[in-house]
Amino acid sequence: MVYQSLYRRFRPQTFREVIGQDHLVAALRNAVVEERVGHAYLLSGPRGTGKTSTARILAKALNCIDLSSDGEPCGSCDSCANFEAGNSMDLVELDAASNNNVANIREITANAALGSPGKRKIYLLDEVHMLTAAASNALLKTLEEPPDHVIFVLATTDPQKVLPTIRSRTQHVELTLVAPELLRLHVEQIAKQAELEIDSAAIEYVVEQGSGSVRDTLSALDQVVTAGGIPEHRGSVDALVNAIVAQDLTDSMTAIAETVAAGVDPKDLAYRTTRKLRDVFLAGAGVNSGEATLEELPELAEKAGEMGRAVNVRALELLGQALVDMRQAPDPRLVLDLALVRLFAGTSDPHPVQRSARPSGQTQSSSERPAAQARAVLASAQSTGDGEVVAASS
Template structure:
């Protein structure tokens, strides 16, 4: 059995600048420099893997040494070009910095640089993965790189330019190689399959090019694998199997189940996928890209080239028209979170299943909320109108509400009963300091509620005031029982007031509401039960309703209280 077979990416390595796909900004500049004979002494080629850095370096080495120079392209026919291609000319030296990263290897280069080339015009050093050199090796290279002899050219190639010292970068002409577009990769692969006589489905090539993520070498390796895997023709299924990518039909099916809020169908589809041996991490990435492409398609349907994973078939377009952008943002957020969690677990499948169920439930909440939100908003508006009426004419509003209560009594609705036991406990440990602190900030509380679009809560507090406060709780007296009841049944109101008390006093206080008529009885009973001597402190910690009313009318400054 012959082992002479060479991988596609080696056979089809570019031999001229025109073959370096997707890097026209680099190749055009280099060709102009060659024609004008303005060759630099050092170049830095940086960019992702498989984008043509080393190939461009070899082509440049041939072009400067070609017997037909100055030329924009090496002829690949003269002895110099052929010798550099097959590696037989010792003046073009390729060094792998990953395995030759020490100071000694670079000193060896530095010592030999001064010798003139043996065969061709220029000595070319191509140092691959140059970021792997040690600091000592970089320092040894510095001076040589800055002022090499006229017959020497350095070409440094790297995937990680940020790891190279700036002193090295500043001594080179830098060229950044870009990721190759899916379209350009497909074009190159079509040329290769046509010339090698392989039968290949166009959509299979698209799947391979998208899986390659901008690297031509990755694409050709996958194509090689797909050709070996296939029978006579490289089909879409072959390409999906080799790349580990999930088929478009499957993604459409799963996205449809999520849109229809059918968790069972979603989990069944996922089970089928995992049984086929697909990797959960790869799958969730495909699903994120699927929704990303859907978002781009909705924003700009014409930009087909910007799609990462999706082919614009009928099912995809139909589904994209049904899903709202806001839903897509939410879906991507959930998937992204699941993807992060999957990186740190030994059971990624569980997170994937949870994410699918969560996506179905996320969608489930939207339609119901759309149905209910309008009546709720109308109800809130009605309540706010009533509260404004209460505020403007509390007596009439209270009598109206009492009359309405008589006309249409609610079977479960009893009059509000203040928690007498709790209020008595507060009175036992109430202090004047706490009460004065809260009273002093009462206006701030009302302003804060109004500023936070909580007008209905602010309206409830307009006819109310704090009357006693211990370290644990504050008692708020309401002029009307209905106001007190509405306030105490409103969880948001209680939380807001309690939070404000915490801000003003530094203590987390329970909020207890009491209607005015009940408060007078509770206070009177408390004082009489405790006896005059024992209750002086507690009585002073609350405020007599008559004094409070006088203060409202004339202000604190004019009132003088005498026993």
């Protein structure tokens, strides 16, 4: 038997199984019960938060033969069985990222007028922002006045790229990232149902990897179970953050080198380091980011005090800019290296070499060494044009 990934195996089949989107679930469930379902919905939000699953459940509920009084599909009638098997004729899904031209949309509008085996026919257009302008315009008329038995559900991760004329013809509902505490509970329940052996440290790891996305969280759980535990590079972010807090250039470069050697994408390392430094910054202000556990808060607050708010802010700014620059950089690791060198050099100026000059005979204090060391590394990188930044010895 072919193995089915956890996120597919445990995809929500009813409204009550959708986690972290109470506002959306309540609105759709009430609409189903009161028979006031709109003709078109636009569901937007980050990946893996339940847009496609919710649309499928809505279609399932609208065609359920034995709908419960609270708007939940029964899960046992022929219509529900077809939906759960993935072969219902009452749901048409289209990936707008790969079917984004006028011909694809005209085929939908032509078929929409045809009858349906069930009570309602639902068209789900995923990543609708990828439609061409011509295809979007071709959809407008049918979207505004679809046949009585047809409902359109548009899903997107970038609603600002959807034509305003399309947005105005739909009921727009935004989905949000799922809170860590809900994801922890969800992972624990799935681990129990799937009879997986996983400890609390592994649960924290997969929740952190998921970053609020249910699908990404369950994918991380799959990886941990397959690997037999947390990857060895799991502590790489903590090591880099500790080095940044201590303003130790050598340890920072070592952490980056070891992490990249273990196969971690520099962009992913930079992103997770930025998130961790954000937690540090908020903990220093007495605020919980929502991603840190209560046990972590005292340690984060201590790091904030040791680092200082000015350095923390500068680190967030430089790493944030590095993430932007990495998108087009031929060597993302070099961008990350230079961002940290500039941080320890005490400047965001790409040419801070002159700052290292000092009057002859004047010695460096121990507190000045990280900055001077960083300036020396940056000066060497700029003058030689090498593709690697090597930490200077202390």
